[in-house]
Amino acid sequence: MASAIRRFPIDKESLEAGDKRAFDKLVQAVELLPALYLKQKNPKYPGANLYPPDASREEIESAGKKNPALLDPYTIVERSRAGDLVAVPYREKFTKELTEIAKLLKEAAAFTSDKTLKAYLVSRAKDLLGNNLDESNALWLQTANAKIGFVIGPFDRFLDRHFHKKRAYSAWLGILNEEQTSHMRNFAKAMLTSERRYLPGAKLAKAAEVRVRVEETALMAGLDADFEFVSNNLPSSADTKLIKKSGTMSTVFLPVVRWKFSSYIKPVYESVFAETLEAGYSDQEIELGLLRMSVLDELRRSLARYDDAVSRLSEVFAYMDEVYGDISTIKSAAYLYLKGVLQERELEAILVAEVCQALAYVGTSAKKSEYASLAKGYIALLDFLLNGGALQKTAKGFSFDMKRALIAVDHLEGVFDNYVALGTREETKAFFEGLDTGEVLEKFAPAFQSFPQEKKD
């Protein structure tokens, strides 16, 4: 269900008086975001409204060599009267909206007693009207234990299907769920005890620290709302300097986990697996599997950042980034199972949640062209599962061989690891073009019928 803003019921009683007033100001700030995001979005064109619709990738790339501002993450590219491509910084293009938002952030900062949040809001207000968000991003990472969780700014790059460079606006506001955060931090620690090995020659951007928080989200707007992400990991994968210096933080949006489960995961499960899986997983098991998967996914992606991946792979990075996190998650989950952290059924629930999520993204991409990049990665996962014998069509749905699924996932993880760490854009693109997308879409077509109907923004 497309929407540039999503609202969830929230209980503010745990907030002190000052924070309640700050919270209300931040609600107003988030509510200003959709108008901004919708000016960037345009699913008709691969460049959205970030580039002129008649500008080809080649033209932009060629012009960008003489004028690097054209490929800057924070500029809109337009045509001058003479027909040349010119770069307009976001701060100029969206001055009115950004000024209003910045004012609200400063007002919120005045109310909150949380020093980390205060410093971050003041800095973000300044950065929104500046050249980048570097200073306020670093301060945001210090808010890991703040009661209020708040992000606003241009981060993810999925709207830019030309180069995966330009950032789209997003915002979220929530309250820390202390119990779940503590639980998931413990869970995360069990995963983080091992040290990953990396391919020789890979330019690893090692995160200084990896943080996680779980929030009761009140509002979500912009790209994160539109793409229905259950979690987010910042700084962006392109901000490797900051990642190396200050680390990352993942935010899990509990209401979105619940909503996504009931709107997509559960219908897919009932359509595809309910009659074929003897074990029969309860709603709680699969929803918890989705939550655990989200936490592990964000952490695994934090650990697989490379200095040159985004620039080397360009738009094909978007095909892999999300699903690479998911399949690394499954590999981690299998290891946690062997260490006794997860029971067998819990591992299975994570696998079921992942496959249902993959089907959900692929199924929705037929109606949402902006999901096209994401869907490619999930098609690769489904392709490997089908060809590895992990998923087989039956009269009642699909059978699911979990052991084969783990083998297939392991195989795909090796492939993606190679491309993300060292691969070229051309060879990675060739891999995706070689997948039998048609077979995947045809086999799972019935599962896609069970999704919510599209709503217009």
Next chain:
Amino acid sequence: MKNLEKFFNQTEDLAQTPDFIFFMRTSILPITLIMEENKFYLTKEGLEKVEKERQRLIEFKKLKTRGEAPSIWHSEDVNPEYLAFQEDMSLLDARIAEHTHILKNAELIKPPRKEERRAIQLGATVKLKIEGEIDEFTIVGTMEANPSLKKISNDSPIGKALLGAKVGDTVVAKASLANHHCQILNIRYDL
């Protein structure tokens, strides 16, 4: 139950030992299963924690029954406070019995003799290579297992596979869904 919850959540020195509290509050072994277990492998530290917690529970019960017992002359039907008190006492008794059972059936994990230290036994800290990653953890009994603190159970698939192995060996951690090859890189005993 609110008083009991508060009691179990207190940040005393025991809460400084998150591994123990982690287990006792989120145990995968319900009380009934703990009572069926014959042997509990514990380090000296773990044993002391169980004893300390048992004493704490006994003291707390004394406190509850000395000064705070609600009136019992009303019938159960009209005295929910009495019912709640009974519930709290039952839970406390169960926890005390559980700790007593553990202490009676505890086996201390001791560092092996020098000549036996080449092989992995309970209490060993093992560094290994597994599926492209390097990991290190200590093998303990199930009660003290806390993978977030690098303590894994001897009963986990990896724990079982590692027992008896030596440096240089490659063992297979087997479970019904997955098998992982583990190469032993180093063994030490820090007990």
